[in-house]
Amino acid sequence: MIHPQKIAASLILAMVWMPVAFSSTEGSEAGVWLARMATALHEQNYEGVFTYVRGGKFNTMKIVHKFEGGKELERLLQLNGEKLEILRINDDLVCHHEKSDQIDLEHQVPMGPFSSAFNENLAAYQDQYRFSLHGDDRIAGRAVVKLGISPRLNDRYGYRLWLDKETGLLLQSHMLDVDRKRVREIFQFSTVSIGGDFDESMLLSSLSEDAVSHRLTSALVAFKKEKASRPQWRVSWLPNGFRPVRVPSSDRLHFTDGLATFSVFIERSGKSILPELATHVGGTVVISQRVKGATGQITVVGEVPIATARKVAESVEPVIY
Numbered sequence: 001m002i003h004p005q006k007i008a009a010s011l012i013l014a015m016v017w018m019p020v021a022f023s024s025t026e027g028s029e030a031g032v033w034l035a036r037m038a039t040a041l042h043e044q045n046y047e048g049v050f051t052y053v054r055g056g057k058f059n060t061m062k063i064v065h066k067f068e069g070g071k072e073l074e075r076l077l078q079l080n081g082e083k084l085e086i087l088r089i090n091d092d093l094v095c096h097h098e099k100s101d102q103i104d105l106e107h108q109v110p111m112g113p114f115s116s117a118f119n120e121n122l123a124a125y126q127d128q129y130r131f132s133l134h135g136d137d138r139i140a141g142r143a144v145v146k147l148g149i150s151p152r153l154n155d156r157y158g159y160r161l162w163l164d165k166e167t168g169l170l171l172q173s174h175m176l177d178v179d180r181k182r183v184r185e186i187f188q189f190s191t192v193s194i195g196g197d198f199d200e201s202m203l204l205s206s207l208s209e210d211a212v213s214h215r216l217t218s219a220l221v222a223f224k225k226e227k228a229s230r231p232q233w234r235v236s237w238l239p240n241g242f243r244p245v246r247v248p249s250s251d252r253l254h255f256t257d258g259l260a261t262f263s264v265f266i267e268r269s270g271k272s273i274l275p276e277l278a279t280h281v282g283g284t285v286v287i288s289q290r291v292k293g294a295t296g297q298i299t300v301v302g303e304v305p306i307a308t309a310r311k312v313a314e315s316v317e318p319v320i321y
Helices: 004-010 024-043 306-315
Strands: 046-054 057-068 071-078 084-089 092-097 129-139 142-151 158-164 170-176 183-194 212-216 233-235 252-256 261-267 277-281 284-290 297-302 316-318
Touching (some): 024 129, 024 142, 024 170, 129 158, 142 170, 233 252, 261 306, 277 306, 284 306, 306 316
Antiparallel strands (some): 046 183, 057 071, 084 092, 092 212, 129 142, 142 158, 170 183, 233 316, 261 297, 284 297
């Protein structure tokens, strides 16, 4: 049985001013900064401590990131609550945590922007978003430039970004609700060191050998269209600009507009049906309802407003051959 709350907790999350008019020159300059950000997240060496706040839950994480020989090595360590680590080599992620009575899917993985499409060149998505500059600031003792990402429609969230002036690395982000006032998720470095080298032992797990480990689905993977053979279901409506990405099975579909992502899970007929559900944790929404005109249940989980997720869920229909 699909448990929407557990799915929401297991997804690797990503993040994100008031919409303003801006000149094409300003938009182009913002695009340059966004390209620098995408490069820096991948190719800079950095280590530091950041906080990630979503749905009233506060997480403090330590990150070590190294780029060498075209390969990314990364270690994320949760500093509060349960001991939890995420080790990454390129797109391969493994989560390690202490043994507990909970199943793996109930463990939150608070990776902040390091799991999201912020790793792409977002300037390519001007059909869906407006990009603008908002002056200078300081984060973690470093000079930053402030950027705004405003959706052209209210079917997705907006973002505020604070980028390191020297390198372009993302040092703080806010995910904004559709009203552009309420902040749904916050990511911020409190300390950060950028550049230089460090010993690879800092990238090794510090947990005991009997720690529980499991692989994670990475939102960093290159977007690929992979159609399942003779799919049993299809999504007949998507917000403008969203496209399918990697499809591991006919019962799970993934979509992105280059920044926001969401997944559709299909519970086939003959299995237990859950009560209908519509909720969110921070910027992550969970919608679960029965398929119209057929037996089965649809669950939509992702970084879109509830109204958007509901419309997607209502558009799912069986494919008749």
